[in-house]
Amino acid sequence: MSHKRKETVDLGLRQFIKDLGYISGGAALLATTPWLQSFTPDKARELKREKARIGLIGTGSRGQYHIHSLLPLEHAEIVALCDIYPPNLESASRLCPQARQYADYRKLLESKDIDGVVISTPLDCHAPMVLAALSAGKHVFCEKSMALTLDECKEIYDAYKDTDRVVYFCMQWMFDEKYIKGVHMIHSGLIGDVVGARCHWFRNHDWRRPVPSAELERQINWRLYRASSAGLMTELACHQLEVCNWATQRMPESVLGMGDIVYWKDGREVYDSVSLTYRYGNGVKITYESLISNKYNGMEDQILGNKGTMNLATGMYFLESQDNPVNSGIEQLLHQIGNKVFAAVPAAGSSWRPETKKEYKPHYIIEGDYHVNDGLSMIGAVKDGSEEMISAFCQACITGEQGEDIVEEAYCATVLC
Amino acid sequence: MFQPSHNETFYLRHYESPRMSHGFMDRIMGTRFDLLFFDKIPAVSASIWRMVLEELSRLHGMLNRFDPMSEVSLVNQKACRESVKVSNTLWDILVACGDYHRKTVGVFDITKRDFSALHLSWEDRSVFFTDPDFTLDLGGFAKGFALSRILRILLAEGVRTAFVDFGNSAIYGLRHHPYGNSWKVSISNPYRKGEIVEEFALVDGALSTSGNTPEYSEHIVHPRLGEKITCRKMVCVESGDTVEAEVLSTSMMAAAPDQREKIIQSFPHVRFKEIKL
Numbered sequence: 001m002s003h004k005r006k007e008t009v010d011l012g013l014r015q016f017i018k019d020l021g022y023i024s025g026g027a028a029l030l031a032t033t034p035w036l037q038s039f040t041p042d043k044a045r046e047l048k049r050e051k052a053r054i055g056l057i058g059t060g061s062r063g064q065y066h067i068h069s070l071l072p073l074e075h076a077e078i079v080a081l082c083d084i085y086p087p088n089l090e091s092a093s094r095l096c097p098q099a100r101q102y103a104d105y106r107k108l109l110e111s112k113d114i115d116g117v118v119i120s121t122p123l124d125c126h127a128p129m130v131l132a133a134l135s136a137g138k139h140v141f142c143e144k145s146m147a148l149t150l151d152e153c154k155e156i157y158d159a160y161k162d163t164d165r166v167v168y169f170c171m172q173w174m175f176d177e178k179y180i181k182g183v184h185m186i187h188s189g190l191i192g193d194v195v196g197a198r199c200h201w202f203r204n205h206d207w208r209r210p211v212p213s214a215e216l217e218r219q220i221n222w223r224l225y226r227a228s229s230a231g232l233m234t235e236l237a238c239h240q241l242e243v244c245n246w247a248t249q250r251m252p253e254s255v256l257g258m259g260d261i262v263y264w265k266d267g268r269e270v271y272d273s274v275s276l277t278y279r280y281g282n283g284v285k286i287t288y289e290s291l292i293s294n295k296y297n298g299m300e301d302q303i304l305g306n307k308g309t310m311n312l313a314t315g316m317y318f319l320e321s322q323d324n325p326v327n328s329g330i331e332q333l334l335h336q337i338g339n340k341v342f343a344a345v346p347a348a349g350s351s352w353r354p355e356t357k358k359e360y361k362p363h364y365i366i367e368g369d370y371h372v373n374d375g376l377s378m379i380g381a382v383k384d385g386s387e388e389m390i391s392a393f394c395q396a397c398i399t400g401e402q403g404e405d406i407v408e409e410a411y412c413a414t415v416l417c
Numbered sequence: 418m419f420q421p422s423h424n425e426t427f428y429l430r431h432y433e434s435p436r437m438s439h440g441f442m443d444r445i446m447g448t449r450f451d452l453l454f455f456d457k458i459p460a461v462s463a464s465i466w467r468m469v470l471e472e473l474s475r476l477h478g479m480l481n482r483f484d485p486m487s488e489v490s491l492v493n494q495k496a497c498r499e500s501v502k503v504s505n506t507l508w509d510i511l512v513a514c515g516d517y518h519r520k521t522v523g524v525f526d527i528t529k530r531d532f533s534a535l536h537l538s539w540e541d542r543s544v545f546f547t548d549p550d551f552t553l554d555l556g557g558f559a560k561g562f563a564l565s566r567i568l569r570i571l572l573a574e575g576v577r578t579a580f581v582d583f584g585n586s587a588i589y590g591l592r593h594h595p596y597g598n599s600w601k602v603s604i605s606n607p608y609r610k611g612e613i614v615e616e617f618a619l620v621d622g623a624l625s626t627s628g629n630t631p632e633y634s635e636h637i638v639h640p641r642l643g644e645k646i647t648c649r650k651m652v653c654v655e656s657g658d659t660v661e662a663e664v665l666s667t668s669m670m671a672a673a674p675d676q677r678e679k680i681i682q683s684f685p686h687v688r689f690k691e692i693k694l
Contacts, residue, residue: 330451330582334439337453338432342597344616345580346605 013388014041016177032184035174035403039392043399047075052397053113055080055138057105057129058120059092062143066118067095069387076394082108085219105129109136116166116397118390119143122222123229127152130167134159139166141393145234146414153414160407166396168389168403169410171242175385175392178315179243182365186247191305191317194248197286198302199240201232204295206264207272224268231259231270232290233417240301241278242413243312244286247303251412252278252286263293278416299373309360314372318360429466431459435595438462445473446481446559448584454571455578455595465574472566479507480559482552492544493552500543508542511535514558517664520683522676525668527553560587561625561663568659586626586666589659590619604653606694614692617655625662626653627670628694655688665689 017036054070056063059081070076082102083089089101102108109117109132116139119129127147133140146169147153160167173179186194207224211217222228223235245251257276264272273291280286303310308319333345373384392403427442438459440452452469454462479488488507495501503511517525518532526532534548555562560583568589571579579591580600590600599618604626606612617624628651652669656662661684669677669689681689 328451329585330439330441330453333453333580334432334437337435337437337595340596342594342601344601344603344613346603346613 013175013177013385014039014044017180018042032187033174033180035392035406035409036180037404038399038401039175039388039395039403043395044075047395047398049074050398051075051077052139052394053077053079053115054118054394054397055082055108055111055114055116056092056099056118056120057082057108057133058118058125058143059083059088060085060120063088063118063120064092064095065386066120066390067092069390070118070394071096073391073394075398076391080108080111080114085216106132109133109138115139116141116393118393122219123234124148124222124227127156130156131159134163134165134167137165139393139397141168141170141390143170144410144414145169145230145238145417146410148228148230148234150415153411157407157411164400166393166400166402167407168393168396169407170386170389171239171406171410171413172385172389173239173243173312174246174406174409175388176383177385178365179246179312179385182310182312182315182317183243183247185317185365186303186305186310187249190308191303191310191319192307194284194303194305196284196304197244197247198304199237199244199286199300200289200297201236201240201299202290202295202297203292205292206266207292208266221268224270226269229270230417232272232274232292233259234414236290236299237274237276237288238413238417240288241286241416242409243301244278244303245412245416246409247310247312248280248284250280250282250284252416253281254279255416257288262291310365312365315365316362317365318362427470429463431462437595438466440466440469442470442473446477446563446584448560448586450584451582452567453580454576454591457576461574465570465576468570468574469567472570473563476506476559476563476566479504480510480555480562482554489553489555496544497546497549497551500538500541500545502541502543505542508537510555510558510562511537511544511553513562513660514555517558517661517668520680521664521668521672522679522683524672524676524680525557525664527555527558529554557627557667558660558664560584561623561660564589564623564659564663587659587663588619588624590622590624593620604651604692606692607651608649608694614651614694615653615690617653619655622655622657623659623662624653624655625659625666626651627666628652628692649694651692651694653690653692655690656684656686661687 018040052075054076056067056078067078070078078096078099080100080102081089081092082105084103093099093101108114117133119126119140119142121129123145126142130140130142147156209220211220218225223231229235255276255278257274259271259274261268261271262273272293276288278286278288300311300313303312308317310317329345336343396403429438429440431438435455436457437453437455438457443449450473454465457465478484481487482489482493484490488504492501492503514527515537523532528535528551530551531548534546534551536545536547538545564581564583564587567581571591577592578595581589588602593599599620602617602619602624603613604615606614652666654662654666654669665680665684665687668680669691672680
């Protein structure tokens with residue numbers, strides 16, 4: 001689905017947040033999305049001509065995606081690039097030729113003219129790089145997931161609590177309009193009590209990148225090896241579990257799950273098929289499934305309520321009652337006879353069939369054009385909140401204001417993976 | 418004795434003023450079954466309901482081609498290699514299907530391929546297929562036939578007023594509504610919620626509907642041409658005979674215009690209604 005390109009990269013979301021605040025009351029919006037409280041058009045004007053000076057650590061496909069988001073920002077300037085893989089560094093340098101180049105991130109961190117760093121590196125590098133950057137006094141924007149191990153996540157969180165620096169992890173759906181408004185609708189009671197969640201992410205792709213020579217296999221295809229990745233959980237599920245916690249305003253207390261290498265038996269070490277059930281303290285469960293050898297079901301995250309279903313990924317919701325009358329013809333006939341009424345019974349029509357899935361009338365979270373992520377890109381989807389989140393980070397580099405709950409959301413989602 | 422499988426739901430409920438019994442069963446012949454009948458004390462209505470359940474269950478076990486142990490499945494498996502003797506009920510059904518095949522100028526066809534490859538031997542009531550890839554599908558017949566058997570039970574047990582709804586698409590009204598002069602049944606447009614496209618008043622009559630819906634289309638196939646019927650239309654057939662109504666609604670949905678004319682001429686006492694949706 002298309003989207004209307006905004007005049008500036010982030011003004012659309014800023015105005016959207018302002019409008020949402022007017023409609024729903026600032027307090028309610030603050031409760032749903034506290035990290036957005038300073039991301040308004042007024043705040044953008046306050047930045048005047050100040051610029052956050054940004055260094056990028058990791059300039060592969062995702063790093064270059066962020067470069068494209070940073071270049072149009074009036075309040076950001078890319079001053080340094082770092083990568084251990086020269087072809088990526090050269091590609092990135094062509095996008096911002098004025099930026100200095102580094103092969104060692106520790107050297108980059110020594111630069112006094114860098115306010116914040118954007119880390120887009122393999123998962124096992126996140127913890128040492130984030131901790132080193134905070135020690136060097138830099139603000140940090142790091143790709144999700146937070147880190148590879150539980151201990152590393154805790155170490156980062158402790159360091160974050162001890163610092164006055166700003167820390168962002170790229171759980172970008174927290175800045176996606178349809179997720180913001182959809183979760184706000186859930187919190188407002190639109191779908192009733194949240195009674196369950198069903199999330200899945202399916203692809204049919206080997207998840208590999210081409211490798212120019214064999215010794216680079218683990219470096220380039222780091223997602224496939226246990227020393228550098230937890231596979232589908234940290235790379236895909238993390239986003240969806242974050243959304244479930246956000247929607248339910250809870251953290252699961254237990255989980256059952258299993259994973260296997262079912263189809264891509266090519267030497268990889270991470271599962272290509274996972275199925276899990278998470279249980280919140282109130283008994284609500286998330287059913288999670290991901291595999292990469294069949295894409296029929298695509299990517300969806302459904303929050304199930306007793307009055308409706310919110311399908312955040314597709315930007316649609318469905319109501320249980322008003323569109324789908326439950327009274328069968330025979331029930332109406334019984335009611336008529338009980339009330340001594342003689343009227344027609346809407347009994348005939350298409351054959352009643354067992355309770356297979358019915359078509360529900362969709363309602364749209366956002367009126368007009370919006371973007372739906374098909375879940376297939378390995379780099380990042382268009383208009384999924386990433387651009388807005390990195391803009392918010394650059395703003396925070398200038399103002400020093402940490403986006404509330406951003407680290408907590410990332411922490412809680414990552415430890416579930 | 419009727420033995421429900423673990424996933425079936427069924428019940429009988431009694432009401433007073435007027436005295437009425439409502440029997441319900443889901444997942445029978447691929448759909449749900451509702452029976453309302455009147456003026457029987459609970460003990461008698463329970464006995465009638467038990468007979469109805471047993472008969473439905475028996476027919477389901479006999480005619481369900483998706484159950485490998487059903488009589489139809491066993492015939493489908495064996496009759497291309499050898500003559501298979503069939504039960505009296507299945508024999509009567511196959512003979513009736515042959516009659517309807519002729520009367521509908523070949524449109525009604527339980528073989529969905531070539532009815533001439535189905536050979537019935539009157540001497541020993543056996544069946545033989547001359548086409549090895551051939552199976553019987555009684556989908557457009559079974560509900561109407563089951564309704565006729567249920568009606569026979571109700572009449573034999575002295576029920577004088579009843580309304581039977583088999584999956585919304587096969588209905589029989591015995592006598593009339595307790596507060597009206599018929600059983601009024603309206604047809605809704607499956608493509609436009611709330612829109613009533615036709616109304617029927619049944620008195621000792623059956624109504625069968627066939628058509629495509631947004632959720633369930635292309636399930637009717639022209640037997641000779643093999644083409645799926647995809648158009649947005651519905652056919653309603655009102656007849657005194659439940660089997661006739663069932664057979665003709667499916668046939669008229671699939672028939673070409675010239676075939677429709679011939680079918681209508683063959684059944685002058687039947688009311689046909691084709692509705693464009």
